[in-house]
Amino acid sequence: MSTKPTKEQVEALFGKVEEKFSQTTLGKDRWYLIAIPTLIVFVPEHGATLYTYLINKPEYSTSELRQALIRRIREALLECISIQGVCKPLETLLGISQIEREEDKDYSFSRERWNVGPETYQRGKDWLNTIYKHNQISTDDAFAAHKDITFVNYQITYGFYLSDMTILGPIETELVTLSGIMIQNIARLTGWHLRGIRRVGVSKEDVELVQQCIELIAKFGNIKLENIPRVDDIEHEV
Template identity: 55%
Template sequence: MSLTEPSAEEALALFQSVEKDFPKDLGDDKWYILAISSISAGGHPDLSANLYQYLISKPEFQTSKSRQALVRRLREALVKLVSVVGVPKPLEAIFSIARVERPEDRDYSFSREQWSSGPANLERGMGWLSQIYRHNHAATENTLACHKDFDWLSREITYGLYLSDHTIIGPVETELVVFSGIAIQNLKTETGWHLRGTRRIGVSHEDVEIIQQQIEKVAAFCGLTLNRIPRVKDIEHEVPWDSGA
C-alpha cells in the first residue's frame, strides 16, 4: 500500500468515476452506497467526508431536509458495514462526516431505538438470509453445528439486527454494502456467496460484473490487491433458474 495519503482531488476523481460507471439501470441513488462502503472498508474511512461534500454539492441536496435524508442513508450503510468489517472503520467514517456537517443538517433520528431480540427479530433475519442463501445455507448450518456462537451471531445479529432492516436502504443497497465490504477484504468464500446473493435478489449478471469492477477500482485506489475473489461468471451456475434475474 502506498504511504502517500490520497488528495481530495484524487478522491473526487474516484467518486466521479464510480458514479459514471455504476450500472445506470439500478438508479442514480445507489452508487454512493458502494462508494462509502468500499472506501471505508478499504482503509480510507476519512474520505467519507469528501464523498459527503461531493454529494451535497449536487442540486438534489440543496435543502437541509434532503441532506438529512442523505445522511440517514449513508449512516445506515455504515451501520450495516459494521456487520462485515467491525466497528472502527465505519465509526471513523461517521466521525469524518460529522466534522463537515452543518448544524442545521444534523439528523437526530435513531433507526434501531425500538429493536429487540426475540422471535420477530429471528424471523426477519432468517427471511432475508434465506433470500440470499436459499438451499445453500444448509451446508453452512452443518458446518456451524459445532460452532453455535457463530450460527447465533449470523441469525440474530448479522441478519436479524443489521441486514434484514430495509426501512432506510433497500435490499439491493444492503447487498451493495455487504458485497463491497467483503470483496475489498479479498475474501474468496464470502465474496462468492454475495456475488450469488446479489444475483438472487434480481441484479443482472452484467450489472454484478460492473459493480465488482467499481469495487476493484476503489481497492486499487486504496492500494489493495484483490487476487483471491471469484467473478460472477464463476458462480453463475449456482444461481437457480427461477432467481428472477
C-alpha cells in the same frame, strides 16, 4: 496509494466510480453505497470527502434532502460494522459529523425499539433465506459445532444489521454487503454475495459493473483482490 490520497484525488476517483456505475440499470443514487464500504477500509477519514462531494450535487440542495442522504450513509456504515468491525465506520461517521451543518443533522433512530428475540431471529432467517436459499443448510451445518456463531449470524449480523429494510432496500443492502466483503479479498464469501445480489434481482451484467467499480477503488488503494470470483463463475448457482 503509498501516501494518503488528497481530497482532489479522492474526488477524481468518485467521478470514475460514478461514471462506471451509471452504465448499470440501478439508478444514479446508489453508487456511493459501493464507495462507502470500500473507501473506509483504507481511508476512513475521506468519508467526509464523500459526504461533501454528494451534498454539493443539485439533488441534495435542501436540508430535507441532505437529511435523507445522511440516513442512508449512516445505515450503510451501520451495516459495515457487521462485516468489517466497528472502528472504521465510527471514524468515518465522526469525520462527517464534524462538517455537518446543524440544519442538516438527522436525529431519527431507526432501531430504537429493537430487542433480541423471536422476531429478530425470524427477520434474520427470512433475509438469509432470501440471499442464500437452499445453500443456507450447508452454511448452518458448517457451524453446527460453533453455536455462538450461528446465534450471531441469525440474531445480530442479519437479525439486527442486514435485515432492516426501513432505510436501505434489499438491493442496496447487498451492494453494501458485497462491496464490504470483496474489498477485504475474501473469496468464498464474495462468491456467496455475488450469488446473493443476483438472487435479489440485479442482472448479471449489472453485477459485473458493480464488481468493476469495487476494483477501481481497490486499485486506487493498492488493495490486491486475488482469486476473487466473478459473476460468471457463480451464475450456475443462482
